[in-house]
Amino acid sequence: MQAPVLPETAPFTTEQRGWLNGYLAGLFSGGNLAVAKSTGSVSGGAANAPAIPTKSLRILYASQSGNAESIAFSLGDRIKGASAGDGVVWAPVVSSMDAGAGVEWSSESHLVLLSSTWGDGEMPDNGKSFWKFLESDAAKALSHLTFSVLGIGDRNYARFCAAGKLLDARMESLGATRLAALECLDTDYESGAGAWKTKIAESLGAGAAVAAETEKAGPVGWSKANPFPAPFVENRRLNTKASDKDTRHVAFS
Numbered sequence: 001m002q003a004p005v006l007p008e009t010a011p012f013t014t015e016q017r018g019w020l021n022g023y024l025a026g027l028f029s030g031g032n033l034a035v036a037k038s039t040g041s042v043s044g045g046a047a048n049a050p051a052i053p054t055k056s057l058r059i060l061y062a063s064q065s066g067n068a069e070s071i072a073f074s075l076g077d078r079i080k081g082a083s084a085g086d087g088v089v090w091a092p093v094v095s096s097m098d099a100g101a102g103v104e105w106s107s108e109s110h111l112v113l114l115s116s117t118w119g120d121g122e123m124p125d126n127g128k129s130f131w132k133f134l135e136s137d138a139a140k141a142l143s144h145l146t147f148s149v150l151g152i153g154d155r156n157y158a159r160f161c162a163a164g165k166l167l168d169a170r171m172e173s174l175g176a177t178r179l180a181a182l183e184c185l186d187t188d189y190e191s192g193a194g195a196w197k198t199k200i201a202e203s204l205g206a207g208a209a210v211a212a213e214t215e216k217a218g219p220v221g222w223s224k225a226n227p228f229p230a231p232f233v234e235n236r237r238l239n240t241k242a243s244d245k246d247t248r249h250v251a252f253s
Contacts, residue, residue: 054091055084057204058108062097062115062127062163068152069096071193072114078197082206090206097130105141110179112200113167116152121159123166134170143175148203150196151184160184179203190224 012020057079061072076092084090097113118124123131133139149171151164161184168182180203185192222228234251 053088055088055110056108057090057092057110057112058100058103059092059094059112059114060097060100060130061094061113062124062130064116064118064124067189068114068116068124068150071150071152071189071197072112074193075112075114075197075200078201079204079206082201082204085205090204097127100130101133101138105145109144109146110204111142111145111147111171111176112150112179113147113164113171114150114152115163115167117154117157117159117161117163121157121162123163127163131166134167134174139170139174142171145171145176146179147171147176148179148200149182150193151182152189153184153186155186160186 057076059072059076061068063069063072072094076094079090079092082090097115115127116124134142149164149168151161151168153161153164164182164184172178180199183192183196183199185196230252232250233253234249236249238247238249239245
């Protein structure tokens with residue numbers, strides 16, 4: 001038995017049809033393998049159907065509070081299984097930058113780096129060892145890669161997104177090719193991160209994954225994106241009149 005395939009007349013683009021066919025093939029082969037294991041036999045039939053060839057996308061994050069990490073895994077979920085062309089699908093590998101120095105880079109082709117900025121323009125703790133690797137001669141092994149960098153920072157600091165900017169400049173100096181320009185996001189990064197993930201997916205030719213993805217609707221109610229217009233009820237100075245400070249107690253209903 002063969003895995004189901006969408007007909008050429010299906011109302012999808014070539015990229016979307018390729019992604020959906022890959023998705024169906026993955027479900028079909030996985031389900032048959034599970035049945036074969038439960039019966040104690042994995043010989044013959046669809047259980048031995050050839051695996052869909054994959055292409056690796058390395059996604060490395062350096063995150064102090066978890067924001068860059070969250071975006072990295074979300075990007076991986078969005079790209080996973082999307083068509084990379086010629087019957088190959090993307091298989092993202094997401095990990096902290098600490099793991100970067102141990103990767104066999106000669107077999108990699110695409111790299112996405114995400115980093116917040118910590119302290120006075122420093123790399124987060126789980127990005128420092130990878131940065132040392134990038135500064136070494138061993139980093140020349142990355143020169144053949146296609147890359148993109150996302151930085152997260154705070155514009156109130158002079159060295160806004162310094163870590164991301166350093167990573168982007170270093171990859172360029174190594175001779176790597178940009179997949180997409182450096183993106184620097186402020187503390188209110190959510191909407192910008194969504195647009196950036198779409199741009200990366202489209203740059204990888206995985207736009208169909210974005211089109212096919214159904215965002216989970218959150219609960220209806222007040223949120224950061226839908227703020228409650230609370231009445232302002234109190235603004236009381238806490239310092240004495242003789243004090244040079246002006247510290248306030250502010251309250252909303």
